[in-house]
Amino acid sequence: MSDKKLYSLPELPYTYNALEPFISEAQLRLHHDKHHAAYVNGANAILERLEKARQTGTDVDMKATLKELSFQAGGHVLHSLFWQNLAPAAKAGKEPVGALADVLKNEFGSFERFKKEFSAAAASTEGSGWAALAWCGMTGRPLIMQIEKHNVNVYPMFRILMVLDVWEHAYYLDYKNERPKFVEAFWNIVNWDEVNKRLEAIIK
Ligand code: MN
DSSP: OOOOOOOOOOOOSSOTTTTTTTSOHHHHHIIIIIIIHHHHHHHHHHHHHHHHHHHHTOOOOHHHHHHHHHHHHHHHHHHHHHHHTBOOHHHHOSSOOHHHHHHHHHHHSSHHHHHHHHHHHHHHOOSSEEEEEEEETTTTEEEEEEEETTTBSOOTTOEEEEEEEOSGGGTHHHHTTOHHHHHHHHTTSBOHHHHHHHHHHHHO
């Protein structure tokens, strides 16, 4: 195999039980150690398959391979963002801070309105997917994305500030089929400092 860099599973920035009672230890272990790991391994397997085909001069099904890579790599990137924009409830704080607080207020009118729109986006994502808060550099405005799977409806070049995973694998052990309850719980464990840092790094 080549010595080119591959993806790796990041460690969580907190312990597995740190997000309780909003996300249980069992749920978080499964989500991080199994599901996220599977996207890392899946993306790496495709990179290695492409590398091998280049070395041996064989053809690959480009359409199928690139579609799968988009899904697996998207899954890895979004999960990596997700763990970092969560924090134990005691540390999380209830409301946005810094420039983020102003940006959300300007765009949505109030934090409550933003929360309502984001929650609705998360709850109504068709099948498996994500809600994301993103930043549009062209307008200098934030925007809510509703990402299907890990890679559908993503806007090119928009910077993602915050994500919420609403795949069933994110909440099923804790909330069964009641996604809106998980979405509601999410607001207790948002790492607003981190989300604000992502924004400030872009607009500084
Ligand atoms: Mn997930």
